[in-house]
Amino acid sequence: MSINQQAVEFFIPADERPEQILENLSGVLNLSDFSPQAFDAVFSDTADWRLYRAGGYMVTRKVGRKIETVWRDRSDGTELARWALSCPRFVWELPKGIGRDALEPVVAMRALVPMAEVSGTAWRAAMLNADLKTVARLEAVAFSDKLNGDDVLPGRLRLLPVRGYDKEFDQALAAIKKKTGLKPLESDPATVLFEAVGLDFGTDPNKISIEFDLSMEAGVAMKTVLLRLLDIIEGNAQGIIDDVDTEFLHEFRVAVRRSRSALVPFKDCFAPKSFKRFKDDLAWLGRDTGDPRDLDVWLLKFPDYKAMLPDEVKPQIDPLEGFLKKKRNAAYAQLRRDLKSKRYHEFLRDWRAFLESDVSSDDERPMARKPVMALADKWIGKFYKLLIKEGCAIGPETPAEALHELRKTCKKFRYQIDFFGSLYPKVKFKTAAKELKRLQENLGDFQDLEVQADSLRGFASEMIEKGGKEGEVYLAMGMLISDLLQRQAEVRTEFAERFDRFAGEENRALFTELFMARNV
Amino acid sequence: MKILATYNIKGGVGKTATTVNLAYLAAQEGKRVLVWDLDPQGAATFYFRVKPKIKGGAKGLVKGKSDVENLLKGTDYENLDLLPADFSYRHMDLHIGDAKKPMERLKKVLASVKDDYDYIFLDCPPSISLVSENIFTAADGLIVPIIPTTLSLRTLDQLMAFRKKHKLHKTAMLPFFSMTDRRRKLHRDIMDGLPDELDVVLKAHIPNCSDVELMGLKRAPLPSYTQKNKSAVRAYKALWQEIKGII
DSSP states (O other): OOOOOOOEEEEEOTTSOHHHHHHHHTTTSOBOOOOEEEEEEEEEEOTTOHHHHTTEEEEEEEETTEEEEEEEETTTOOEEEEESSOOOSSGGGSOSSHHHHHHHHHHTTOOOEEEEEEEEEEEEEEEEOTTOOEEEEEEEEEEOOBOSTTOBOOEEEEEEEOTTOHHHHHHHHHHHHHHHOOEEOSSOHHHHHHHHTTOOOSSOTTOOOOOOOTTSBHHHHHHHHHHHHHHHHHHHHHHHHTTOOTHHHHHHHHHHHHHHHHHHHHHHHBOGGGTHHHHHHHHHHHHHHHHHHHHHHHHHHHHHHHHHSOTTTGGGGHHHHHHHHHHHHHHHHHHHHHHTSHHHHHHHHHHHHHHHSOOOTTTBOGGGGSBHHHHHHHHHHHHHHHHHHHHHTOOTTSOHHHHHHHHHHHHHHHHHHHHHGGGSOHHHHHHHHHHHHHHHHHHHHHHHHHHHHHHHHHHHHHHHHTTOOOHHHHHHHHHHHHHHHHHHHHHHHHHHHHHHHHHSHHHHHHHIIIIITTTO | OEEEEEOOSSSSSSHHHHHHHHHHHHHHTTOOEEEEEOOTTOHHHHHTTOOSOOTTHHHHHHTTOSOHHHHOEEOSSTTEEEEOOOGGGGGHHHHHHHSSSGGGHHHHHHTTTGGGOSEEEEEOOSSOSHHHHHHHHHOSEEEEEEOSSHHHHHHHHHHHHHHHHTTOTTSEEEEEEOSBOTTSHHHHHHHHTOOGGGTTSOSOOOBOOHHHHTHHHHTSOHHHHSOTTSHHHHHHHHHHHHHHHHO
16 A cells, blocks of 8 residues: 555646746645756666556666656556666665565566656746645756657646645646646656657567467468567567566577477478478577576575575575576576577578468468467467366376476467467466466476476586585585475475466366367 | 564653654664554654544454554654554553453554564563563564662662563563663763673664754654764664664
């Protein structure tokens, strides 16, 4: 819950001077003295607009030597948090407190980056009561930045509330309306600015979100999906090279993996020989991004791993973090070289050309001309049946490999659902996807915990090889391995329940109705 | 959220100045801070230029009839709010005594707003009463200004004994020397020769100086109108740093 009242902003027409408006208002409101102060304001968000999409915006203002960063609700200007510092890159760089606690789940591990900047002059005045207590704040602003051509953003008058002085705020609002006739901002200041500077803003650049139409040809649909995935791959590469945050690599990698999965139905539409090379290139990118991503995950989860250890052992694990950081930097350096390589750029160029071109009729298969629905039903149905078959064959004694295989099948099934989701009724689709997600989480945890325990063994050998002398770290790592394996055993016992729910009567009927009714 | 209560059985020891200045410093760091002026004299409320009046008075608050959120006032400083004093607070003891679970009443009053703040400062009235016992239960830290005199040390002794008797071990004791004057031999002797059992006294101390006295005239926290390098400002900053390190 927020503790502040909303702020109100007005446009000041180009032919009016902002300070003159304050001057005029001081005739009807008891305003403190005000003088012009230059300011710079930087609006920050994550690369995928998490703040904006969650209904907020963050602005850092520098006035003289004073810097403050304020996070506001876009709908009514309510202040959600305020810090007397410039916008940090990561949320964990902020001082601990309720503001940081509230921001953490919104931006998570993503870096906050500058999206738009404005500068200008501000005149700030306090509205005072008889005790000379501030009961509201007024701020007139003139912007100096040139936008497109000679246009400058129109000036603003802001009325900011002080808690517990609602009556005075209303008086000020009434006075502004009566005395100035200014028009309120139609949308929030962030949206106004982003639109004015011509930003493509507010949507998740990594979302596939393709709305297929039922009659679309399968070949065209597959190319559309793969082109969108290629955009995502390209869109994230620079963020990896600049090492902005770990999500660029994650999104890049997911798009590569999805592209590889999309090639499965794709080969029903086009002869594999025509895109064999791209398949190899995508596999290469998949392999190349594996190590750096694993190390990112290790470092992101490091505090959790540390928390699993008894207090007296916690500090002993620290050398592992240093080791992982070094290893990650080396892995990123290699990846950066690959992303600047000729092979990568030729892949981008040729893959795009292939997807955008008309494929010759020799390469085209009959499925390419059929409605996309037929292709979707076929592959979703196929993976679903495989998933049920593999899952049903797993009992308490089945070796772990079978669960790993099932995890892969789940993922492939999931990707088909993601590609073709828009073809099916939304509500039923969501219900069906929910149980799948629970099952995937269980299988994911099961494999991750094993991989992590294995990696820890590998890291320990590497550290010893490199002459690591801190004996205690290996003891702590051993404890961690034992914890991870114990947790893995627990996860395994949860599998049966999750799979039974996924494969249960009700869900089965739903999946059949959604994806397979036409096949039966 | 941490609750810090500024308390001394004696009046005139720099209690309110401490509350107001520490709360201001915390808010300047970007923390969300609330000051509850529990003293019916309303000195903290006066410093913040707010009217010492709350709807429903002490009774409404203690009985849970008043909506605390609607009683809060924003001060002239960002991130810093005030729950003002009211003259009816002089009867707060009676209302607390009448209520169910009297020892937890004040904590309950703050329950609806506690998630909105990083720190809640309680500026407590002098004396030992049900109100102060409530404060000891609610607070994470008890900031106790003491003037370096023999009598003040006895007061601190009594407070420590009270804490022990009532098993209030979770409440950190944060006594510090206030209104110190190193030109005076008595002050020097007491500050330099503290007995071992009183080694809980913080290192930071606040000098007696005209800058602090001016707060009443300026009706504002000291660091808001004085240069940063003034000794009193530096002293409050040091005190705040030390307290933060403990709680």
